[in-house]
Amino acid sequence: xxxxxxxxxxxxxxxxxxxxxxxxxxxxxxxxxxxxxxxxxxxxxxxxxxxxxxxxxxxxxxxxxxxxxxxxxxxxxxxxxxxxxxxxxxxxxxxxxxxxxxxx
Amino acid sequence: xxxxxxxxxxxxxxxxxxxxxxxxxxxxxxxxxxxxxxxxxxxxxxxxxxxxxxxxxxxxxxxxxxxxxxxxxxxxxxxxxxxxxxxxxxxxxxxxxxxxxxxx
DNA sequence: TGCATCCATGTCCGATTCGACATATACAGA
DNA sequence: TCTGTATATGTCGAATCGGACATGGATGCA
Numbered sequence: 001x002x003x004x005x006x007x008x009x010x011x012x013x014x015x016x017x018x019x020x021x022x023x024x025x026x027x028x029x030x031x032x033x034x035x036x037x038x039x040x041x042x043x044x045x046x047x048x049x050x051x052x053x054x055x056x057x058x059x060x061x062x063x064x065x066x067x068x069x070x071x072x073x074x075x076x077x078x079x080x081x082x083x084x085x086x087x088x089x090x091x092x093x094x095x096x097x098x099x100x101x102x103x104x
Numbered sequence: 105x106x107x108x109x110x111x112x113x114x115x116x117x118x119x120x121x122x123x124x125x126x127x128x129x130x131x132x133x134x135x136x137x138x139x140x141x142x143x144x145x146x147x148x149x150x151x152x153x154x155x156x157x158x159x160x161x162x163x164x165x166x167x168x169x170x171x172x173x174x175x176x177x178x179x180x181x182x183x184x185x186x187x188x189x190x191x192x193x194x195x196x197x198x199x200x201x202x203x204x205x206x207x208x
Numbered sequence: 209t210g211c212a213t214c215c216a217t218g219t220c221c222g223a224t225t226c227g228a229c230a231t232a233t234a235c236a237g238a
Numbered sequence: 239t240c241t242g243t244a245t246a247t248g249t250c251g252a253a254t255c256g257g258a259c260a261t262g263g264a265t266g267c268a
Contacts, residue, residue, distance in 0.1 A: 031192045035201065054215065064257050069216055077255065079185040079225095088135045094205045097139065101202035157244060168227050173246050183225065183255095209268100216263080226253065233246070238239100 033074070035101060039083040040074035042100040046090045047072075061089040137178070139205060143187040144178035146204040150194045151176075165193040 047057050047068075054068040061068075063086070070078050071086055087097060151161050151172075158172040165172075167190070174182050175190055191201060 028189075028192045031198060032189060035188060035192075035198050038198070053213085055213095058257090062257085064259085065215080066217075066259080067257065069214095073216075075217090079183060079255065080188050081183040081185045081225095082256075084139060084184050085132075085136060088132045088139075094135060094139050094142070098202040098205035101198045101205070158246095159244080162227090166227085168229085169245075170229080170247075171227060173244095177246075179247090181225065185255095186226080211268085212266085214263105214265085217261085219260085220258085221256100222258105223254100223256070225255080226251100228250085228252105230249085231247085234244085236241100236243085238241085 036074045036078075036080060036083065038100050038103070039080065039087065039097075040072050040078075042092070042096075043083060043087055043090070044072040046087065046092060050090065057086070057090070061086050140178045140182075140184060140187065142204050142207070143184065143191065143201070144176050144182075146196070146200070147187060147191055147194070148176040150191065150196060154194065161190070161194070165190050 047054070052060070053065075054072070055065045057063075058065045058068045063082075067078070067082075068086075071083055084097065087100075151158070156164070157169075158176070159169045161167075162169045162172045167186075171182070171186075172190075175187055188201065191204075
């Protein structure tokens with residue numbers, strides 16, 4: 001039987017599979033990152049819906065423009081805690097958070 | 105018309121309303137606490153379902169028994185970040201997290 | 209081409225959160 | 239009652255995360 005693509009690539013020294021496998025993330029780390037990215041996207045959409053700049057949002061939640069930018073980029077230096085606090089400050093409910101985690 | 109109960113109590117100097125109002129929490133703070141409590145309960149249930157002690161869970165996630173106890177009590181010194189990491193370490197998916205936030 | 213606005217990224221250092229430990233409480237079985 | 243096991247709580251030094259600031263790039267508009 002003809003060799004599958006993944007096996008052929010691996011024979012050449014390539015890592016195959018999804019982004020997590022490529023980056024060497026555990027399933028847990030991958031799940032964590034996905035949760036963070038979803039909250040980050042949710043924050044950006046919510047801010048856009050309110051037609052706020054990052055600076056305006058920063059003022060509203062007592063933070064800084066640079067940190068808001070990092071939140072929305074799901075930067076590694078931003079905790080889920082801060083992301084969730086920011087979303088709640090924009091009026092998100094726990095149901096909204098649930099929707100962000102479930103959705104797509 | 106007969107005075108409503110809330111008004112009567114307030115006339116006597118009592119704060120009325122829900123726990124948040126009583127404790128002087130903003131809507132945002134109240135929402136944050138509720139999210140934390142839900143995740144905390146979810147963690148405890150998941151640990152119980154796996155029949156792990158807090159000590160065993162602590163080892164599994166690289167923490168300590170005392171911190172696990174605080175997580176499950178929704179202690180103020182525990183971040184949502186840590187709670188979510190612990191849940192994911194126990195195999196929860198983002199859908200499970202969504203369910204915890206939505207549920208009841 | 210200048211100027212303004214918006215967002216991204218790196219760094220600093222003070223604040224918060226972490227794991228660890230000590231210790232306390234609660235409850236079970238011998 | 240004594241012993242062991244599970245959980246709760248307070249504290250500490252170390253690690254991580256936070257806001258602030260500086261700066262750079264991108265876009266739009268005069």
